[in-house]
Amino acid sequence: MAERKPIESWLTDMDGVLMHEGVPVPGADAFIKRLKESARPFLVLTNNSMYTPRDLHARLSRIGLEVPTENIWTSALATAQFLDDQRPGGTAYVIGEAGLTTAMHDIGYVLTDHAPDYVVLGETRTYSFEALTKAIRLINDGARFIATNPDETGPSMDGALPATGAVAALITKATGREPYFVGKPNPLMMRAGLNAIGAHSETTAMIGDRMDTDVRAGMEAGLETFLVLTGVTQPDEVDLFPYRPSAVLDSVADLVERV
Numbered sequence: 001m002a003e004r005k006p007i008e009s010w011l012t013d014m015d016g017v018l019m020h021e022g023v024p025v026p027g028a029d030a031f032i033k034r035l036k037e038s039a040r041p042f043l044v045l046t047n048n049s050m051y052t053p054r055d056l057h058a059r060l061s062r063i064g065l066e067v068p069t070e071n072i073w074t075s076a077l078a079t080a081q082f083l084d085d086q087r088p089g090g091t092a093y094v095i096g097e098a099g100l101t102t103a104m105h106d107i108g109y110v111l112t113d114h115a116p117d118y119v120v121l122g123e124t125r126t127y128s129f130e131a132l133t134k135a136i137r138l139i140n141d142g143a144r145f146i147a148t149n150p151d152e153t154g155p156s157m158d159g160a161l162p163a164t165g166a167v168a169a170l171i172t173k174a175t176g177r178e179p180y181f182v183g184k185p186n187p188l189m190m191r192a193g194l195n196a197i198g199a200h201s202e203t204t205a206m207i208g209d210r211m212d213t214d215v216r217a218g219m220e221a222g223l224e225t226f227l228v229l230t231g232v233t234q235p236d237e238v239d240l241f242p243y244r245p246s247a248v249l250d251s252v253a254d255l256v257e258r259v
């Protein structure tokens with residue numbers, strides 16, 4: 001195996017790496033501080049499309065993690081950028097929260113339920129039967145189906161919640177149309193993030209807590225990958241996957257000295 005170049009840029013997942021169930025992971029504050037002191041390019045990535053970067057900055061700040069807004073990249077932003085590249089100035093019927101609708105407005109898309117170019121499905125805690133029915137009928141009438149991320153469940157203090165991937169499966173069952181997922185593990189989201197900070201895959205590392213999204217996305221984008229054991233994937237599950245991270249670590253605290 002060819003020796004990798006030194007790490008000059010960092011991408012890191014948010015939930016399960018920097019925070020867990022609303023509590024900062026020990027060492028996450030030191031890691032973010034070291035990144036900012038070193039002036040190395042970095043992005044905090046999340047598949048959650050509900051919040052704007054400004055919202056996430058405020059949420060992280062409340063638990064002592066000071067991440068600048070410009071260093072936050074969401075599946076909503078990646079989805080909007082993808083659609084802007086595919087069909088600039090298009091139209092979409094959107095199911096989602098402010099993070100997604102704001103990103104769509106910012107690229108100049110018109111949000112409509114009248115013959116839209118796309119149906120775009122994102123994360124929300126208020127999925128309605130009426131909205132899902134409308135989405136199904138629009139897709140049947142020819143709208144292209146896009147979803148921000150494939151996660152089937154999301155975390156909460158009370159247990160798992162149905163997430164975008166699960167709702168997308170319902171729409172697929174009703175229409176026979178599979179969505180195009182923009183978020184992780186699609187390497188498109190990683191490459192868009194790299195472009196946003198002017199980084200190169202050969203000198204960038206990805207930190208995540210999930211083998212099926214974070215590590216896979218980083219690997220397919222050509223990044224060095226670190227799996228931390230503070231989130232979803234547990235030690236005995238790593239060998240169940242046909243690919244491996246560059247290293248498995250207890251937590252992001254183990255990477256502070258690497259920055």
